[in-house]
Amino acid sequence: MKILVVSQRYWPEPFQVNRICEGLVKLGHQVDVLAGLPQYPKGKVFDRYRHGKNRQEIHNEVNIFRTYESERGNNKSYEIIWNYITWTVSAVWYAFWQRQKYDRILVNEVSPVFVILPAIVLAKKQKIPLYVYVMDLWPDSLFSVMNFKAHWLRNMLTGLSLWHYKKASGLIVAWQGMIERFREVGITDKPMLYAAHTMIQRAESREQRAESREQRAESREQRIENRECRIQNDRIVGADASARRGSVNPTQSRPAVVELLDSKLFNVVFVGNLNPNQDFPTVIAAAKILQQARQNPVKKLSVQPAKPKKSERSLKGVHFTVVGDGMSKLEIQDQVFKENLQNYFTFAGMQFGKTVEQYQKEADVMIVCAIQDPMYQYVIPGKVYSYLIAGKPIVAAMDGASQDLINHRARAGICVNSGDFESLAEAILEIQQMTKSERKALGLAGKKYAEKYWDYDETMQRIEKFVASGTVVNSDEY
Numbered sequence: 001m002k003i004l005v006v007s008q009r010y011w012p013e014p015f016q017v018n019r020i021c022e023g024l025v026k027l028g029h030q031v032d033v034l035a036g037l038p039q040y041p042k043g044k045v046f047d048r049y050r051h052g053k054n055r056q057e058i059h060n061e062v063n064i065f066r067t068y069e070s071e072r073g074n075n076k077s078y079e080i081i082w083n084y085i086t087w088t089v090s091a092v093w094y095a096f097w098q099r100q101k102y103d104r105i106l107v108n109e110v111s112p113v114f115v116i117l118p119a120i121v122l123a124k125k126q127k128i129p130l131y132v133y134v135m136d137l138w139p140d141s142l143f144s145v146m147n148f149k150a151h152w153l154r155n156m157l158t159g160l161s162l163w164h165y166k167k168a169s170g171l172i173v174a175w176q177g178m179i180e181r182f183r184e185v186g187i188t189d190k191p192m193l194y195a196a197h198t199m200i201q202r203a204e205s206r207e208q209r210a211e212s213r214e215q216r217a218e219s220r221e222q223r224i225e226n227r228e229c230r231i232q233n234d235r236i237v238g239a240d241a242s243a244r245r246g247s248v249n250p251t252q253s254r255p256a257v258v259e260l261l262d263s264k265l266f267n268v269v270f271v272g273n274l275n276p277n278q279d280f281p282t283v284i285a286a287a288k289i290l291q292q293a294r295q296n297p298v299k300k301l302s303v304q305p306a307k308p309k310k311s312e313r314s315l316k317g318v319h320f321t322v323v324g325d326g327m328s329k330l331e332i333q334d335q336v337f338k339e340n341l342q343n344y345f346t347f348a349g350m351q352f353g354k355t356v357e358q359y360q361k362e363a364d365v366m367i368v369c370a371i372q373d374p375m376y377q378y379v380i381p382g383k384v385y386s387y388l389i390a391g392k393p394i395v396a397a398m399d400g401a402s403q404d405l406i407n408h409r410a411r412a413g414i415c416v417n418s419g420d421f422e423s424l425a426e427a428i429l430e431i432q433q434m435t436k437s438e439r440k441a442l443g444l445a446g447k448k449y450a451e452k453y454w455d456y457d458e459t460m461q462r463i464e465k466f467v468a469s470g471t472v473v474n475s476d477e478y
Contacts, residue, residue: 266318411446
């Protein structure tokens with residue numbers, strides 16, 4: 001088949017859609033991608049794509065066609081909205097004048113839902129099936145970030161979103177609970193396939209490993225781009241590796257310290273995007289409780305530090321390392337200073353590839369929180385998947401599907417209710433009191449779960465079959 005994949009974000013930006021397209025190529029299909037201008041995560045278009053350069057490329061046998069979009073800049077609301085509008089309009093124009101014939105169209109629908117519109121135009125024009133891989137369920141994901149109080153506006157956005165989804169021949173959902181949600185809002189006549197947000201390749205052949213090395217070998221220009229992103233992004237707050245050896249100006253901009261985490265501390269690590277959904281106030285409130293309990297032993301938590309086991313040293317001080325960037329970063333840093341917790345937090349900035357893996361490897365436990373929102377009854381944040389694949393224990397404050405996954409299905413850590421900072425602090429202390437072998441067992445349980453249910457090759461075969469014929473072969477995960 002000749003397949004057009006519509007995705008505003010694509011290589012060299014690090015998104016799951018890259019592997020999906022390359023997987024379809026390996027299964028024998030010709031794949032073209034209609035994408036935007038690479039600018040993730042800083043919101044500045046990479047130099048090699050400015051001024052009309054590299055609008056057509058071939059990467060790993062995938063043909064890439066890029067249309068215009070404005071820069072997201074500092075990720076302010078109006079900049080994000082204008083970015084969505086400009087790419088959607090330019091992509092619709094491209095689709096309207098498209099002469100190449102395709103057999104299928106697959107949309108990678110990360111916010112906003114309007115990225116489906118160019119595919120709708122082309123699918124109707126060529127009278128071919130259209131499938132949508134739903135990563136962000138609209139308008140739920142929008143309402144979780146922006147509180148629209150006008151009922152007419154909420155109703156309009158809901159109607160527009162459902163209109164886009166109903167134009168699809170079938171839907172692929174990144175979280176199994178989305179199927180139930182679609183049924184609730186009246187989409188009952190579409191075949192739906194569950195394909196996990198993240199896939200794991202359990203074993204690679206020598207040829208695949210060589211190909212992976214080739215993919216990781218970025219061009220000199222791209223390495224410069226990534227380095228510039230890190231330099232511009234980092235406003236380090238708190239005690240990083242060098243600050244613990246001496247004083248440092250917390251507002252000074254400089255590259256993130258890429259050293260191992262301090263082994264003398266109990267390292268709680270967050271990796272990912274920093275936005276209002278992440279509910280960092282709960283993390284900070286839990287850190288405040290742990291700080292007070294450490295400074296004033298009379299006021300203790302209900303989970304008391306047990307006597308160290310013979311194989312363990314005394315309990316270490318808890319330290320939080322935040323690896324990532326996003327619209328809420330400065331607000332989170334300001335709150336850390338306000339609560340006088342700067343010695344308990346390190347903001348390492350946006351990191352990539354092997355550096356992220358190193359942070360996860362050295363972490364004692366990974367942390368994730370989410371706000372109280374109906375969306376999280378059926379949506380699981382992507383970082384939960386990556387934490388499980390990394391084989392690390394998880395401490396979390398979330399409701400719904402995430403709590404069920406962490407506590408019961410994968411048994412990979414402790415997840416308390418969203419917003420319950422006291423229980424989160426107790427959960428951190430409880431995991432801290434475990435032996436290394438006990439923490440390792442939690443991490444391995446999560447990794448085994450990921451390997452069993454999110455296998456890359458098996459998932460790609462199910463996606464291919466679904467796109468080819470609409471045949472649903474769902475995992476037995478649920």
